[in-house]
Amino acid sequence: MEAVTGQHFFFHDQPEHAAEKDSCHFCQLRAFPIHQTTPVTIVNAKDQAVIPLNFRFIDRMVLGQGVEPAEDSFRSGCSCESDGECQYMGCLCLADLGEEEGSSSDEDEDIHANGANGDGSEAGRKDKVKQKRKAYAYHTHGAKAGLLRSKMLNSKEPLYECHAGCSCSKDCPNRVVERGRTIPLQIFRTDDRGWGVRTQVAIKKGQFVDRYLGEIITSAEADRRRAASAVSKRKDVYLFALDKFTHPESLDPRLKGPPLEVDGEFLSGPTRFINHSCEPNLRIFARVGDHADKHIHDLALFAIRDVARGEELTFDYVDGVTEDGGGMEGASAGDMAKCLCKSRKCRGYLW
Numbered sequence: 192m193e194a195v196t197g198q199h200f201f202f203h204d205q206p207e208h209a210a211e212k213d214s215c216h217f218c219q220l221r222a223f224p225i226h227q228t229t230p231v232t233i234v235n236a237k238d239q240a241v242i243p244l245n246f247r248f249i250d251r252m253v254l255g256q257g258v259e260p261a262e263d264s265f266r267s268g269c270s271c272e273s274d275g276e277c278q279y280m281g282c283l284c285l286a287d288l289g290e291e292e293g294s295s296s297d298e299d300e301d302i303h304a305n306g307a308n309g310d311g312s313e314a315g316r317k318d319k320v321k322q323k324r325k326a327y328a329y330h331t332h333g334a335k336a337g338l339l340r341s342k343m344l345n346s347k348e349p350l351y352e353c354h355a356g357c358s359c360s361k362d363c364p365n366r367v368v369e370r371g372r373t374i375p376l377q378i379f380r381t382d383d384r385g386w387g388v389r390t391q392v393a394i395k396k397g398q399f400v401d402r403y404l405g406e407i408i409t410s411a412e413a414d415r416r417r418a419a420s421a422v423s424k425r426k427d428v429y430l431f432a433l434d435k436f437t438h439p440e441s442l443d444p445r446l447k448g449p450p451l452e453v454d455g456e457f458l459s460g461p462t463r464f465i466n467h468s469c470e471p472n473l474r475i476f477a478r479v480g481d482h483a484d485k486h487i488h489d490l491a492l493f494a495i496r497d498v499a500r501g502e503e504l505t506f507d508y509v510d511g512v513t514e515d516g517g518g519m520e521g522a523s524a525g526d527m528a529k530c531l532c533k534s535r536k537c538r539g540y541l542w
């Protein structure tokens with residue numbers, strides 16, 4: 192670790208080291224536009240290991256061969272007249288959501304705190320309850336503004352957000368993932384699971400942490416990479432299928448399947464180093480901006496409980512789903528990767 196940090200601090204601002212600088216992980220992280228306010232740091236106080244040299248930090252998805260975003264003619268966005276409208280029926284970005292059956296307890300908190308026009312009046316509260324409202328994912332008011340509402344935390348529903356093609360501003364409350372990471376993270380060497388990630392600030396339940404980035408590849412290319420990997424189960428931990436909207440009868444040929452996959456093994460952000468826990472503090476959600484890009488939807492990590500500053504971040508790699516419903520039948524223990532999460536709810540194996 193000292194060897195690489197020394198090179199970075201003493202040589203990477205010199206033009207003759209440009210090639211070396213390009214492959215330096217510290218320089219890649221420093222080049223992120225949000226580095227000054229929201230840095231990602233790397234520390235190893237355990238051993239001499241360094242981040243794999245064939246890995247590169249990126250801050251946006253990379254589209255692999257044969258993967259195309261939607262054509263401009265298929266793009267759309269909402270035409271809401273103000274940011275506040277982007278949580279109600281009529282915002283095109285929420286068009287795929289069912290209407291809510293009455294208000295949830297989460298919404299009641301917003302209503303009681305603010306009333307219809309933010310004046311806290313009882314009349315305003317009643318008006319607001321009467322309004323038809325879409326199942327907008329985030330709290331809009333008060334201390335919880337921008338946090339995922341409780342009912343979303345346990346849901347497998349995708350998050351629909353406004354985006355660059357919309358008429359609302361970049362401050363629209365429905366652009367939480369789009370605005371990006373606001374939490375400084377540290378990649379650190381764990382005692383027993385290689386690298387892990389911890390937060391440098393306290394995180395609130397429902398707060399967005401970061402996206403899982405990587406190279407978006409076709410399913411054929413993902414299969415090829417699995418086969419080429421010496422231990423294919425190991426390859427699986429870096430591959431995530433973008434299958435949230437995949438359906439064999441979809442009218443969109445790109446959503447009929449098989450889905451595209453994200454490979455974070457060699458190109459990714461800090462979330463690629465987050466370890467698994469059977470009792471995690473984060474959960475991964477599918478997030479879509481422009482509906483024309485559902486085939487390349489985002490994978491967004493949110494806190495599902497309050498997380499203390501310095502705590503290691505984890506998510507459940509299989510989101511609680513085991514092939515046989517939780518038991519170990521059908522697979523021999525020798526094939527399975529032992530889980531070291533040490534939680535009370537540990538299932539014993541990663542997959």
Ligand SMILES: C[S@@+](CC[C@H](N)C(=O)[O-])C[C@H]1O[C@@H](n2cnc3c(N)ncnc32)[C@H](O)[C@@H]1O
Nearest residue numbers: 384385386428463464465466467529530531532
């Ligand atoms: C996506 S990577 C996470 C970062 C990884 N620790 C590293 O050093 O690059 C997944 C790999 O981390 C290790 N890992 C993650 N969570 C684990 C756990 N709960 N128990 C044991 N190993 C774990 C396994 O080796 C797994 O294949």
